[in-house]
Amino acid sequence: MKKFSIVIAGGGSTFTPGIVLMLLDHLDKFPIRKLKLYDNDPERQEIIAGACKIILKEQAPDVEFVATSDPERAFTDVDFVMAHIRVGKYAMRELDEKIPLKYGVLGQETCGPGGIAYGMRSIGGVLEILDYMEQYSPNAWMLNYSNPAAIVAEATRRLRPNSKILNICDMPIGIETRMAKILGLSSRKEMEVRYFGLNHFGWWTEIRNKEGKDLMPQLKEYVAKNGYAVEGEEAEDSWNDTFLKARDVYAVDPTTLPNTYLKYYLFPDYVVKHSNPDYTRANEVIDGREKFVFSECRKVIKNQSTQGCALHIDEHASYIVDLARAIAYNTKERMLLIVENKGAISNFDPTAMVEIPCLVGNNGPEPLMVGKIPQFQKGLMEQQVSVEKLVVEAWIAQSYQKLWQALTLSKTVPSAKVAKDILDELIEANKEYWPELH
């Protein structure tokens, strides 16, 4: 059986140890001969890599391990690039969230002005990694979950149309896992779903079990009362609130079941009212996940052992193995991917990057037909996809005007004046990362 060589780009990510543990747990399904970590911040990566090295030594000593900041070393001889970079790291996420809040506009990692700012930083970073891959391992595939995935996907469609990149998001997977719990199923894989939208902006239209039984009525009854809040699945307060708020999002269109991210577009006033402008999600992550992961990694390095270490397998991330296997073994697994519409949603822009079910095989994704979507979703999606396209156009043309239009068009921003005020402050904050705008 062929064994694969993988590089994780963004090796210093808080998600890396969980993903490495997950990959090792799936070696029987997806054998690995070489695992590399690549990051452009060697000091940050060193701590994660130090722990991963010991994890591999204990669990899979035959797998060669490399951690590097040298692109040639990282991207030579790889079959898959798994990319989760965050250009600007949490320091910039914090500003993305806090600057709009000063103007009464919500501050969020991938939605509204914060998502636009993050997109303007991510495009260059993701293109750079894609180019390294094509230079050093031209047959490799990049599995990208770096955010904001919608903007990154549109940028690679425009600027690298022939590249072997697949953009995927774990939010539908997280929600489907909750749906399976609500239904008493042992796994989300017992459900067959129909879903359409943009990334972090979509709806389920059909959910059936493998025998074809319609599971939507039972789910809708639950979501109408509880959103996606599920006992035993409690997370941090901000996520619990998001899962519960899906109840109100659902009420706006009870013919479908919504992605949780729609709360930012349909209830922006509520989100602003419930935000603390001095302590946002970035602060929660810095004080929570980042502290936990880095202190556990330091412990592993100090003890030269994982004994007593609380890092755990990120089973939720096993969709990455499903995706790699689909490419490697032509499994034709049905997965939600962010792909060019090309008529799959028949009454929507054929050049839009949409999130829809695809069959994935060794030639990449084959999108399934969605057909005509209703006016409500179509209207919302046309506005949002225009925001995403304008951001990419602004990045390419280095255009202040287009970026101002993008912010103005976002459903989260009340006026062109507020858009301009926020934009001007974002430009100052992002000097190091954005192309210069004219």
Ligand SMILES: NC(=O)c1ccc[n+]([C@@H]2O[C@H](COP(=O)([O-])OP(=O)(O)OC[C@H]3O[C@@H](n4cnc5c(N)ncnc54)[C@H](O)[C@@H]3O)[C@@H](O)[C@H]2O)c1
């Ligand atoms: N698509 C999804 O559903 C999904 C789910 C979870 C997280 N994410 C994304 O995964 C990424 C990582 O999240 P995190 O919270 O662990 O962030 P993090 O800051 O802990 O890790 C990101 C790493 O990327 C590195 N990096 C930044 N720019 C780089 C570049 N140009 N080249 C190489 N490395 C670079 C940073 O140094 C950092 O170590 C983010 O983009 C996040 O939005 C996506």
Ligand SMILES: O=P(O)(O)OC[C@H]1O[C@H](O[C@H]2[C@H](O)[C@@H](O)[C@@H](O)O[C@@H]2CO)[C@H](O)[C@@H](O)[C@@H]1O
């Ligand atoms: O605020 P963060 O950094 O914790 O999370 C932001 C990411 O949120 C989504 O991923 C979630 C997932 O959907 C949820 O169920 C849980 O398991 O955690 C994941 C990561 O925190 C979203 O899909 C990502 O794009 C966001 O980056």
Ligand SMILES: [Mn+2]
């Ligand atoms: Mn996502």
